[in-house]
Amino acid sequence: MSKKDTIICRCEDVTLEDVEAIMNEGYTSFEEIKRILRVGMGPCQGNTCGQLLQREISKFLKVPLNEVETHKVRPLITGVKLKSIVEATKDES
Amino acid sequence: MKAKIVIIGAGISGAGIAYNLANKGMKDIVVFDASYLTSGATGRCGAGIRQQWSSKMNCILAKKSVDFFETAQEVLEYPRSVEFxxxxxxxxxxxxxxxxxxxxxxxxxxxxxxxxxxxxxxxxxxxxxxxxxxxxxxxxxxxxxGHLNPFTMTEAYYLAAKRMGVKFFFNEEVTEIVVNNNKIEKVITNKRTVETAMVVNAAGGHSKEVGDMAGIDIPVYxxxxxxxxxxxxxxxxxxxxxxxxxxxxxxxxxxxxxxxxxxxxxxxxxxxxxxxxxxxxxxxxxxxxxxxxxxxxxxxxxxxxxxxNSPDRQPIISDCSELPGFYLACGFSGHGFMFAPMTGLLLSEMIMGEKTSIDIKELHIDRFKNSDFTTYERNVV
Missing domain, CATH: 3.30.9.10 (D-Amino Acid Oxidase, subunit A, domain 2)
Incomplete structure (x- = not known):
């Protein structure tokens, strides 16, 4: 399958070709790549692309997978509507 | 290792200062960042560019910065988009x-x-x-x-500076600034020692600690x-x-x-x-x-x-009367990203001994010595 058609991050449409190009530019950590390609910034919060990108970095740097840092996990776990959050604060008071 | 100048912090301020110095022909510029590019305040900011301020100085800094941002993509020959x-x-x-x-x-x-x-x-x-x-x-x-992408704008400065020979070291933390007889002699990191007589403190959230390393008390938090x-x-x-x-x-x-x-x-x-x-x-x-x-x-x-934050919510873009060769770009109070072009220009002019493009006496750190500041920026979220 062509690298151009291999999706690494489906939320942000980032392909294997994009990822390899950015690693060749010298960005070889998840956090750096995320800030430029937006990989992991979508609604799934990196749950799909996280391991895929980790594996690609591992292959590129030729280091064991467990030595490649994963992305920073931030709240929320899943998308919540702003108005649902507002409703929930009313229930508390 | 020897350097003409060491810049601490590769956020938008540090990268912008490095670019401006290199653009003025300075050689042997070294930039250290404790983490990766845009890992600090720059990469965490709200990506806004605003000129509507209550203090005259902030208005001027913002307007002249917008003038630069309008041309940044071309001037810095940046291959991606800065999304202005x-x-x-x-x-x-x-x-x-x-x-x-x-x-x-x-x-x-x-x-x-x-x-x-x-x-x-x-x-x-x-x-x-x-x-x-x-x-x-x-x-x-x-x-x-308007809006500007903090990641790509910083990368644009970074790549332009790098092309002109600036050396960037990431994931390398400055641990000590050696001062003797009121002169900067060395910067020590967790990986190396650099002989230098000039240091720029562009450490963002950690600029107070970097000031302390040089024995300069900066009234920011x-x-x-x-x-x-x-x-x-x-x-x-x-x-x-x-x-x-x-x-x-x-x-x-x-x-x-x-x-x-x-x-x-x-x-x-x-x-x-x-x-x-x-x-x-x-x-x-x-x-x-x-x-x-x-x-x-x-x-x-x-x-x-x-x-x-600085006491008057305006930046400190300044040299130090107590320590020659120590320069400050800190206390931006949440607005360092949008002022970066002027931060870079003004500090580089000061460091090169040129007349600054605008009078920035009121951005000097000494304004806090006698509570000698008169304007307070109210328009801050």
Whole structure:
């Protein structure tokens, strides 16, 4: 399958070709790549692309997978509507 | 290793200073960053570019910075997009006092060539139709304010500086600045020692600690400001909407998501950049109150970043009378990203011994010695 058609991050449409190009530019950590390609910034919060990108970095740097840092996990776990959050604060008071 | 100058911090300020110095022909410039590019305050900011300020100095810094941002993509020969979107900032007034203050602000801004204008409620609703008409009384609008991508803008400076020979070292933390007989001799990191006589402190949230390393007490402190981002949707909002009294800034970035932030009352000072559910609650309430349709958007992620606050909420762009060769670019109080072009230009002029483009005596650190500062920037979220 062509690298151009291999999706690494489906939320942000980032392909294997994009990822390899950015690693060749010298960005070889998840956090750096995320800030430029937006990989992991979508609604799934990196749950799909996280391991895929980790594996690609591992292959590129030729280091064991467990030595490649994963992305920073931030709240929320899943998308919540702003108005649902507002409703929930009313229930508390 | 030897260097003409060592810059501590590769955020937008450090990268911009490095670029400007190299552009003026300085050689042997070294930049250290304790982490990766845009890992600190720059990469955590709200991506807004605003010229509507209450202090004359901030207005001038912002306007001249916008002039540069308009050409940055070409000047820096950057292959990606810096995503400069000039669709304005709409600042809403909710009280009589704010309304009066904004009238004064606009007078000042216009006198400096900033195309800001006062808007009635009806005019504001034409600019952002989904505003809650009962949530404000008037507004000001500047069409040349807008959005800029903090990651790519910083990378643009970084790549341009690198092409001109600046050496960047990431994940390398400065641990010591050796000063002898009132002269800087060395900068020591966790990986090497660099002989140098000049140091720029552009360490953002950690600039006080870097000042301490050189024995210079900088009257700044850091505090966490939280922020969140929603899922991307089709474009419904051009300008940044901001209110000081309601405590919110909120814009739709070119990518489609909404980014919004507010400050937390009585925030503990320090380097925490975590996320809280209290912020999420207050942010959601404020956003849905002022921009009701946003209630249907899902929050995807929240994070925090450091404001490095100065006593008058204006930057410290300065040399040090106590320590020759020690330069400061700190205390930006949440606005270092949007002032970066001027920070870089002014500090590079100062370091090269040139006359600065504008008189920046009032940005000198010595203004705090005798509480000798007269203006306080009120327009800060």
């Amino acid at each position: 979107k000039q669709e304005g900032y709409l600042i809403v007034a909710t009280t009589k006092e704010e309304d009066l203050q904004f009238t004064e602000n606009v007078k000042l801004q216009q006198s400096l060539g900033i195309p800001a204008r006062k808007c009635t409620k009806e005019e504001a609703l034409e600019i952002v139709p989904h505003l809650n008409k009962d949530a404000f009384i008037s507004a000001t609008f500047c069409p040349t304010d 850091s505090e966490n400001h939280e922020i969140l981002v929603t899922e991307p949707v089709e474009k419904i909002q051009g300008p940044m909407v901001i209110s000081f009294s309601l405590n919110i800034y909120c814009q739709q970035v070119p990518h489609g998501s909404f980014i919004m932030g507010r400050s937390t009352a009585d925030q503990v000072r320090g380097h925490d950049v975590g996320s809280t559910h209290e912020f999420l609650d207050e942010m959601a309430k404020t956003a849905v109150h002022i921009l009701p349709p946003l209630g249907d958007l899902r929050v995807v992620r929240q994070w925090g970043g450091s404001y490095n």
